[in-house]
Amino acid sequence: MDIVNFLIQLLNSMQYGLLLFMLAAGLTLIFGIMGVVNLAHGSFYMLGAYLAWSLASLTGSFALVILVGTILSVLFGLLLEWLLFRHFYQRDHLDQVLLTFGLIYVFEEMRSILWGDDVHGVAIPDLLSASIPLTDTLSYPVYRLFMSAVCLVLALGLYLLISKTKLGMKIRAGAFNHEMTQALGVNIKLIHAVVFALGVGLATVAGMVAAPVSSVYPNMGSQVLIMCFVVVVIGGIGSVKGALVAALLVGLVDTFGKVLLPQVAGMLVYVLMAAVLLFKPEGLFKH
Amino acid sequence: MSAPQSHLETLPRSLNVLLALCFLALLLFPFVGTDFYVQMVSRMMILAIFAMSLDLLQGVTGLVSLGHAAYFGVAGYALAFLTPAGEPISLYTSLPLAVAASALLALMIGFLVVRTHGIYFIMVTMAFAQMVFYLFFDNKALGGSDGIYINFKPDAKLFNLENKHVFYYFTIACLLAVYIFLRRLLWSPFGRALAGIRVNEHRMRALGFDTFAHKLCAFTLAGALAGLAGYLWGAQTGYINPELMGFHMSAHAIMMVILGGMGHFAGAIIGAFSFEYVLHVFKDLPEVAGFNLGKHWQLWMGLFIVALVVFAPRGILGLLAKIFKSNGDAP
Numbered sequence: 344m345d346i347v348n349f350l351i352q353l354l355n356s357m358q359y360g361l362l363l364f365m366l367a368a369g370l371t372l373i374f375g376i377m378g379v380v381n382l383a384h385g386s387f388y389m390l391g392a393y394l395a396w397s398l399a400s401l402t403g404s405f406a407l408v409i410l411v412g413t414i415l416s417v418l419f420g421l422l423l424e425w426l427l428f429r430h431f432y433q434r435d436h437l438d439q440v441l442l443t444f445g446l447i448y449v450f451e452e453m454r455s456i457l458w459g460d461d462v463h464g465v466a467i468p469d470l471l472s473a474s475i476p477l478t479d480t481l482s483y484p485v486y487r488l489f490m491s492a493v494c495l496v497l498a499l500g501l502y503l504l505i506s507k508t509k510l511g512m513k514i515r516a517g518a519f520n521h522e523m524t525q526a527l528g529v530n531i532k533l534i535h536a537v538v539f540a541l542g543v544g545l546a547t548v549a550g551m552v553a554a555p556v557s558s559v560y561p562n563m564g565s566q567v568l569i570m571c572f573v574v575v576v577i578g579g580i581g582s583v584k585g586a587l588v589a590a591l592l593v594g595l596v597d598t599f600g601k602v603l604l605p606q607v608a609g610m611l612v613y614v615l616m617a618a619v620l621l622f623k624p625e626g627l628f629k630h
Numbered sequence: 631m632s633a634p635q636s637h638l639e640t641l642p643r644s645l646n647v648l649l650a651l652c653f654l655a656l657l658l659f660p661f662v663g664t665d666f667y668v669q670m671v672s673r674m675m676i677l678a679i680f681a682m683s684l685d686l687l688q689g690v691t692g693l694v695s696l697g698h699a700a701y702f703g704v705a706g707y708a709l710a711f712l713t714p715a716g717e718p719i720s721l722y723t724s725l726p727l728a729v730a731a732s733a734l735l736a737l738m739i740g741f742l743v744v745r746t747h748g749i750y751f752i753m754v755t756m757a758f759a760q761m762v763f764y765l766f767f768d769n770k771a772l773g774g775s776d777g778i779y780i781n782f783k784p785d786a787k788l789f790n791l792e793n794k795h796v797f798y799y800f801t802i803a804c805l806l807a808v809y810i811f812l813r814r815l816l817w818s819p820f821g822r823a824l825a826g827i828r829v830n831e832h833r834m835r836a837l838g839f840d841t842f843a844h845k846l847c848a849f850t851l852a853g854a855l856a857g858l859a860g861y862l863w864g865a866q867t868g869y870i871n872p873e874l875m876g877f878h879m880s881a882h883a884i885m886m887v888i889l890g891g892m893g894h895f896a897g898a899i900i901g902a903f904s905f906e907y908v909l910h911v912f913k914d915l916p917e918v919a920g921f922n923l924g925k926h927w928q929l930w931m932g933l934f935i936v937a938l939v940v941f942a943p944r945g946i947l948g949l950l951a952k953i954f955k956s957n958g959d960a961p
C-alpha cells in the first residue's frame with residue numbers, strides 16, 4: 344500500500360469512526376445517565392437518512408434539510424421520551440430490551456408504510472460535490488471531509504456542553520447520583536428529556552449527513568446499531584471520551600481490515616472487542 | 631436498578647394439573663391435526679426447547695443473553711456439514727456432535743462474556759452472536775447468505791424420522807426430557823446456586839461459591855440445549871441459513887420466555903407456543919380497505935411486544951398463577 348492509498352484509507356476510517364461516534368455517544372449517554380439500553384437507537388439513524396431523502400426532494404436545500412430534520416428529530420425524541428422511555432428508567436434491563444426491540448419493529452414498519460421498501464439515493468449538495476485530486480488517478484471527495492468536519496464540530500460541541508456548561512454539570516451530577524441531584528433542586532426529569540432528545544438528535548443528524556454517501560435503504564439501522572454496541576462496550580458504558588476513542592479504533596480496524604485482510608474483515612472488529620474484554624471487562628474508560 | 635423480578639419456581643397445584651392436561655392434548659394432537667398443523671406444532675415444540683434453554687440463563691441465573699440464537703444455529707449448521715451429499719447420517723453420531731459444537735462455541739464465548747455484568751452482558755452476547763452470524767454470512771464455504779439444504783433427515787435405525795408423526799413424537803420426547811432435566815437441575819444444589827447468583831452474586835461469592843464457574847457452566851449447558859433445538863430445526867425444515875443465528879431470532883427467544891413467564895420452564899414452553907401462534911395470526915391478517923394488514927405484521931408484532939412489557943411483565947404463567955392462587959388454592 345503506497346502513501347496516497349494509505350492516506351485515503353486513513354481518512355475513510357476517520358470518517359467512519361466519527362460517524363459511529365455520533366451514534367455511540369447518544370447511546371452511551373442515554374445509558375450512562377438514565378440507565379436505559381436502547382436497541383432502537385439505530386432506527387433514529389435510519390429515520391435521519393429517510394428524512395434527508397424526503398426533505399431534500401421537498402426543499403432542495405441541504406442546509407434546510409439538516410435544520411428542519413434536526414428540529415423534527417428532537418421533537419420526536421422528546422415525544423418518545425415523554426410517552427414511553429420515561430416510564431422505563433427504573434425498570435429491569437430486560438423490559439427495556441423488549442420495549443426497544445418492539446420499537447424497532449414499529450419504526451421499520453412505519454418506514455415501510457410511509458416511505459416504501461425501495462433503496463434511494465440522496466444527491467450530494469453542489470457546493471460539496473467536488474473532489475480533491477491527490478495523484479493523477481486518485482482523488483478524495485470533499486463531501487467525505489465535510490462529514491468528518493460536521494462530526495468533529497458536534498463532538499467538540501458535545502464535549503463543551505458536558506464539561507463546561509451549567510447544563511452539562513447537571514447532566515454529570517444526574518449520572519453520578521440521581522436522587523441527590525434531585526434533592527438539590529435540579530429538575531432531573533427535564534435533564535433526562537434533554538439528554539434523550541440530544542441522543543436522538545445526534546443519531547438523526549448522523550443519518551442525514553451519511554445519507555448521500557451510504558444511500559437510503561430498509562433496515563439500515565440494524566447493522567450500525569450493532570457496531571455502536573461494540574463501540575460502547577470497548578469504550579466503557581457511559582463514557583463519551585471512551586466512545587470517541589473506541590469509535591476511531593473500530594473505524595481503523597474495520598477500514599484497514601477490509602483492505603488488508605478481506606477474508607476475515609467482518610470479524611476483526613469483534614476480535615478487537617474480545618481482546619479488550621479479556622483485559623478490561625468494563626471497557627477502556629470505565630465511567 | 632435491575633432488581634430481580636419475582637420468579638415462578640413453584641405453581642399452584644391446580645395449575646400444574648392444567649399444564650399436565652395440556653401436555654396430554656399435545657400427545658394426542660397428531661390424531662386430530664392435519665399434516666400442516668402437526669408440522670407447525672413440531673416447530674413450536676422445537677422453539678420451546680430453545681426458549682427453555684434460554685430460560686436457564688434468563689429466568690434462573692439472571693443473565694439476559696441477546697445472542698442465544700448463535701448456539702441454536704451452529705448445531706443446525708453442524709448437521710448440514712455432517713450430512714453427506716447422497717445419504718443420511720446416523721442420528722446417534724450427528725446429534726451428539728452437533729450438540730457438542732454448540733456447547734463448545736458457548737464455552738468459548740461464555741469464557742469471555744460471563745465476566746461481564748448487566749447491560750454489558752446483553753451487549754456483548756449480542757455482539758459475539760453477530761460475529762458468528764457474519765462468519766457464516768460472509769463465507770461461501772460455510773453456505774454464505776443463501777444457507778444450506780439438508781437433503782436427508784438423520785437416520786435413527788429404530789424409527790423413521792422422515793415420517794412427520796414419528797418426528798413429532800421424537801420432538802415431544804426431546805421436549806419432555808429437556809423439561810424434566812431442567813426442572814431437576816433447578817432444584818439441585820447447582821440450580822440453587824444459580825438462583826442465588828441471580829438474587830445476589832456478591833453474597834454468593836462471599837459464601838465461597840465460584841460464581842464465574844457456575845455461570846460458565848450454565849452458559850455452556852444452555853448453549854448445548856439450544857444446540858439440540860437447532861439440530862431438530864435443521865432436521866425438520868431441511869434448510870439452514872444465517873438468519874437462524876441472527877439478532878431477531880435471539881430477541882424472539884427472549885420474548886417467548888417473557889411472554890410465557892420466566893423461571894419455571896413451563897413458562898418458556900407456553901411462551902414459545904403463544905409467540906409462534908401470535909406471529910402466525912398477524913401474518914395471516916386479511917386486507918382491509920386496500921391496506922394489507924398481514925403484510926405489515928411487524929407493526930402489530932412491535933405494538934404487541936410494547937403492550938406486553940407495559941401491561942404484563944410476568945407473562946402468561948404469572949397471570950395464571952395469580953388467578954389460580956386467588957381462588958384459595960395453596961401454592
